[in-house]
Amino acid sequence: xxxxxxxxxxxxxxxxxxxxxxxxxxxxxxxxxxxxxxxxxxxxxxxxxxxxxxxxxxxxxxxxxxxxxxxxxxxxxxxxxxxxxxxxxxxxxxxxxxxxxxxxxxxxxxxxxxxxxxxxxxxxxxxxxxxxxxxxxxxxxxxxxxxxxxxxxxxxxxxxxxxxxxxxxxxxxxxxxxxxxxxxxxxxxxxxxxxxxxxxxxxxxxxxxxxxxxxxxxxxxxxxxxxxxxxxxxxxxxxxxxxxxxxxxxxxxxxxxxxxxxxxxxxxxxxxxxxxxxxxxxxxxxxxxxxxxxxxxxxxxxxxxxxxxxxxxxxxxxxxxxxxxxxxxxxxxxxxxxxxxxxxxxxxxxx
Numbered sequence: 001x002x003x004x005x006x007x008x009x010x011x012x013x014x015x016x017x018x019x020x021x022x023x024x025x026x027x028x029x030x031x032x033x034x035x036x037x038x039x040x041x042x043x044x045x046x047x048x049x050x051x052x053x054x055x056x057x058x059x060x061x062x063x064x065x066x067x068x069x070x071x072x073x074x075x076x077x078x079x080x081x082x083x084x085x086x087x088x089x090x091x092x093x094x095x096x097x098x099x100x101x102x103x104x105x106x107x108x109x110x111x112x113x114x115x116x117x118x119x120x121x122x123x124x125x126x127x128x129x130x131x132x133x134x135x136x137x138x139x140x141x142x143x144x145x146x147x148x149x150x151x152x153x154x155x156x157x158x159x160x161x162x163x164x165x166x167x168x169x170x171x172x173x174x175x176x177x178x179x180x181x182x183x184x185x186x187x188x189x190x191x192x193x194x195x196x197x198x199x200x201x202x203x204x205x206x207x208x209x210x211x212x213x214x215x216x217x218x219x220x221x222x223x224x225x226x227x228x229x230x231x232x233x234x235x236x237x238x239x240x241x242x243x244x245x246x247x248x249x250x251x252x253x254x255x256x257x258x259x260x261x262x263x264x265x266x267x268x269x270x271x272x273x274x275x276x277x278x279x280x281x282x283x284x285x286x287x288x289x290x291x292x293x294x295x296x297x298x299x300x301x302x303x304x305x306x307x308x309x310x311x312x313x314x315x316x317x318x319x320x321x322x323x324x325x326x327x328x329x330x331x332x333x334x335x336x337x338x339x340x341x342x343x344x345x346x347x348x349x350x351x
Contacts, residue, residue, distance in 0.1 A: 020075055022055040023082035031086025032251070038089050039324050042202035046164065048090045053123025057083075061098035062121050066105035073280065077243050084247025085254075088328045089203030091244060092335065093128075093161045099237065100127040100169045103180060107222040112182060116167060126164070128185070130156035130209060131171035134178050135231065135338065141211065143172030143179040149217040150179055156209040162193055163205055170216070171230075178230040180223040181216045190214040200327035201335075235286050238293060241336040242279045245296035246272055248332060252303035252325055259310040268303050275299055294344035297333045304329035 030051055038044055052058060060079055062068020071079070083091040097120070104117045119125040133141030133156045141154035152172045159168070162185065171180040185191075191214050193207040225233070249272055256265040275295045282289035304325040308315040315322035333345060 019056060019060060019069060019071065020078045020082065023057060023079040026051055026055060026057075027082045027086030031083065031090055035087045035089075036319050036321065036324060038087055038203045039200070040319065044087070044090050044093060044164075044203040044205075048087070049094065049123075049126065049164070052083075052090075052094055053126075056123075057094070058097060058123030058126065059101065059121035061101050062105055062117075067118065067121050068101075068105070073283075076240070077276070077280075080240060080243035081247040081250060084244045085251040086247075087203075088244070088248065088331065089201045091247070092201055093164070093204045095240070095244070096129045096160050097127045097165075099129045099131070100167060100182060103169060103222055104182070109219075109222045111219065112222050116182065120167070125166040126161070127167040127169065127182075128159055128161040128165040129169045130159045131169060131178075131180065132157060134171045134173045134227075139173040141170075141172040143174045145174060146215070149215060149219075150174070150181065150221070152211045152214040152216060154211055156211065158196070158206055159193075159209050160204040160206045162195075162207040172211075173227065176227045178223075178225050178227055179221060180225075181220045182222055183216055183220060188214065198331070200324070200331040232286070235283065235289060238289055238336070239279050239283055242275070242293050242296040244335070245300040245329075245332045246276060248325065248328060249296075249300045249303040252300075252307045255307050255321060255325075256303075256310055259307075261306070261310045264306050264310070268299070268306065271299050290338070290340040291344045293337070293341045294348060297329075297337075297341075297345060298348045300332050301329040 031048065056069070057079065059068045060071055060076055064070030080091070080095065083094065101117070101120050104113050104120065107113055116125060120127060133139060133154055139154065141152060141156055143150045143152055150172070152170060154172065165185060168183050168185045169180060170183055171178055190212045192210040194210065196206045196208060198204070198206060249268060253265040253268045275292065278288070278292040278295060282292045308322045308326050311320065311322040314320050317323065
């Protein structure tokens with residue numbers, strides 16, 4: 001499906017796809033039909049990611065000035081929710097890519113931006129992130145200035161897409177400064193990857209990275225930010241993480257309709273809209289974001305529970321959509337959360 005809009009990507013006029021419609025079609029026609037097999041094998045076919053690239057979905061977070069489609073918030077939210085309704089493993093891996101797209105679109109390192117950003121937007125290069133290790137205090141990943149660059153030490157706890165990504169955003173703390181670099185995840189004696197056995201979304205190929213004196217040259221640095229500024233910059237990313245929960249909740253609602261539970265589906269969809277509104281409002285009221293994120297995850301969990309109840313005893317059989325979605329809803333409860341979101345979730349269970 002094509003719209004009449006075009007955007008200029010590094011000198012080339014390219015028709016802009018109706019990305020929301022493309023995402024919904026891919027979710028229904030490709031991702032969801034294969035989701036049970038992805039869950040069984042723990043492997044996302046590379047063809048899934050190739051299809052997302054062909055549809056222009058690797059550049060959705062890029063502003064128009066950087067060669068992206070310049071989507072509105074509502075369009076970006078709709079794309080992520082649609083894909084998440086299809087396959088959690090595919091979407092959770094793909095969504096990591098956009099942090100580096102945004103980072104390079106705004107960097108003052110013109111060399112890195114020119115070298116990598118066009119291919120990241122097109123999906124010819126695919127990226128992952130390793131920045132959660134800088135958020136706790138003391139940090140789990142440290143960056144120490146050394147001659148010619150930085151030395152990284154510590155543990156990056158959850159890095160998705162390992163073995164299938166071309167680039168990695170790695171962040172470490174140097175005192176009160178967060179240093180972010182772009183590296184190629186190739187074998188290195190100072191980096192050890194430990195595959196993690198997940199209860200859901202095993203297809204994300206998530207690992208823990210141990211860093212022992214990993215040297216990164218200074219020309220690979222794309223951002224050096226005060227810690228408070230870095231954490232504050234993640235508000236938008238945290239809002240978008242709520243899309244994954246809402247996408248899962250919507251798939252449960254659709255399956256409830258298929259099971260003849262139209263009233264339950266209607267009630268859950270009304271909650272989806274309320275939660276979506278709360279998430280959007282939190283962009284201008286960041287202290288409200290943890291409660292909104294918790295509400296999204298809680299809704300996904302209750303939606304999956306309702307689907308399991310409607311499915312009956314078949315919900316405890318391996319390979320059933322209900323069984324998978326319950327486990328994936330558990331994943332969503334803890335993925336991309338911080339202590340303030342966790343506290344809100346626990347509070348919800350006690351009401």
